[in-house]
Amino acid sequence: xxxxxxxxxxxxxxxxxxxxxxxxxxxxxxxxxxxxxxxxxxxxxxxxxxxxxxxxxxxxxxxxxxxxxxxxxxxxxxxxxxxxxxxxxxxxxxxxxxxxxxxxxxxxxxxxxxxxxxxxxxxxxxxxxxxxxxxxxxxxxxxxxxxxxxxxxxxxxxxxxxxxxxxxxxxxxxxxxx
Amino acid sequence: xxxxxxxxxxxxxxxxxxxxxxxxxxxxxxxxxxxxxxxxxxxxxxxxxxxxxxxxxxxxxxxxxxxxxxxxxxxxxxxxxxxxxxxxxxxxxxxxxxxxxxxxxxxxxxxxxxxxxxxxxxxxxxxxxxxxxxxxxxxxxxxxxxxxxxxxxxxxxxxxxxxxxxxxx
Numbered sequence: 001x002x003x004x005x006x007x008x009x010x011x012x013x014x015x016x017x018x019x020x021x022x023x024x025x026x027x028x029x030x031x032x033x034x035x036x037x038x039x040x041x042x043x044x045x046x047x048x049x050x051x052x053x054x055x056x057x058x059x060x061x062x063x064x065x066x067x068x069x070x071x072x073x074x075x076x077x078x079x080x081x082x083x084x085x086x087x088x089x090x091x092x093x094x095x096x097x098x099x100x101x102x103x104x105x106x107x108x109x110x111x112x113x114x115x116x117x118x119x120x121x122x123x124x125x126x127x128x129x130x131x132x133x134x135x136x137x138x139x140x141x142x143x144x145x146x147x148x149x150x151x152x153x154x155x156x157x158x159x160x161x162x163x164x165x166x167x168x169x170x171x172x173x174x175x176x177x178x
Numbered sequence: 179x180x181x182x183x184x185x186x187x188x189x190x191x192x193x194x195x196x197x198x199x200x201x202x203x204x205x206x207x208x209x210x211x212x213x214x215x216x217x218x219x220x221x222x223x224x225x226x227x228x229x230x231x232x233x234x235x236x237x238x239x240x241x242x243x244x245x246x247x248x249x250x251x252x253x254x255x256x257x258x259x260x261x262x263x264x265x266x267x268x269x270x271x272x273x274x275x276x277x278x279x280x281x282x283x284x285x286x287x288x289x290x291x292x293x294x295x296x297x298x299x300x301x302x303x304x305x306x307x308x309x310x311x312x313x314x315x316x317x318x319x320x321x322x323x324x325x326x327x328x329x330x331x332x333x334x335x336x337x338x339x340x341x342x343x344x345x346x347x
Contacts, residue, residue: 175284176244176251176312177276178223178319178329 002051003032003079006064010072012043019070020045023063028052048079090120091145093173094153100166102134110138110168113160117153119144141173181218182211182229187280187328191227196324199226199233199260201302209258209300212237220245221278223316225323228279234261236320240313253313259305262297262321264290273315275329286339287332289318 008020017036024031024047034047051060057078064074096119098110107126114121121142129135144153150170157168185191199205208231216224216237222244226235240253269291276284292310295317299305309317319329333339 172248173274173284174248175274175276176222176240176248176316177220177278178316 001053002055002057003084004049004051004057004060005077005079005083006045006047006049006074007077008045008047008064008067008072008074009042010067010070012038012041016043016072017045019067020047020064020072020074023067024049024051027055027060027063029055029060048084087120090118091143091148093122093141093143094119094150095171095173096138096140096142096153096157097169097171098138098140098157098161098166100136100164102128102136103164106136106138106161106164106166109161109164110140110157110166113157114140114142114144114153116160117144117148117156119148119153180211180214182215184215184219184224184228184278185230187277187330189279191230191232192279192323192328193326194227194232195326196225196227196232196234199235201260201298201300205233205235205260206300208233208235209237209260213239213256213258217242219278222251222312223320224278225320227323227326234324235259236262236317236324238313238316238320240316251312253309253311253316254307257305257307257317258300259295259297260300260302262295262317262324264293264318264321265296266294267318268292271311271315273312275315275319277319277329280328280330283330283340285329285333287315287319287329288334289315289332293317295321 010016029049029051032048032050036045061076064076067074119142121140123141125139127137150172154168154170208226211229212224212226212235215229222240222242223238226233237258239256240251241255243250267290270288271291272286272288274284275287293314294306294308296306
């Protein structure tokens, strides 16, 4: 059994996911982890899938590249056991929420500040709002060492971004399971 | 009393509506197993189908100390109920929920802010609880289990409600 990371993007239209997943299904592959989303007019896919040992990487690639005719760009990366293992948890899961007026450098300064605190990003979503003044909303999920409090993290981000006038909050991303 | 294995999604029992529980030695044993299994887990609530028994029984204790060091939540302490039902609910609140049967997923779920739950204790005596905050969430989550409803069924917005724990534990 081999594992691959597929990255694909193309102009958004109904049937794009079906087109990619049909090829994988036809080759006996199984989709494992994925994240797919529409960003403006483009639809982007990130998929980790397993393929049967018998499937040749060259035939996988050539079948997938056939989608290029429909404007879908595809890259395939073979994954070893090391790449498939998430780094062991180094801290407590948190949700960082940042918003304010849209200006260049928000993502950079916020993530730079978080990196100083050894915060490891696991998920990040941004949204730009239209209007007389464009707004920017940033949600970052990740882990920071337990010795750094939510307030300390927020303070470090605020200090690093003080010229940008952002609202920053950090919440624990956990819940008592039921 | 034995600590039972917690069944994991997609086990079919989790999607089955549970039968009314009678008051007898076997359901008293079931309540004890539920309580013991809950305390042996990191959870603050557990429903009978999660340990493979399709009967209407739940255990909830949001006041137990959290293994992750989070301060205990306010509530009535241990509630072990047969045939619990929500007889009154009001208000709205959104809490982040996780489920022992669906590891590595959290979701923000909109639920009633306050509920009145009535049921029976192990001896068949009527019990009524007025709960709010996370205890109200826990009771609603566990009673959902008795109807084969998972919190996955209550996610309203993929973009804002769903959180994946992307780390291996």
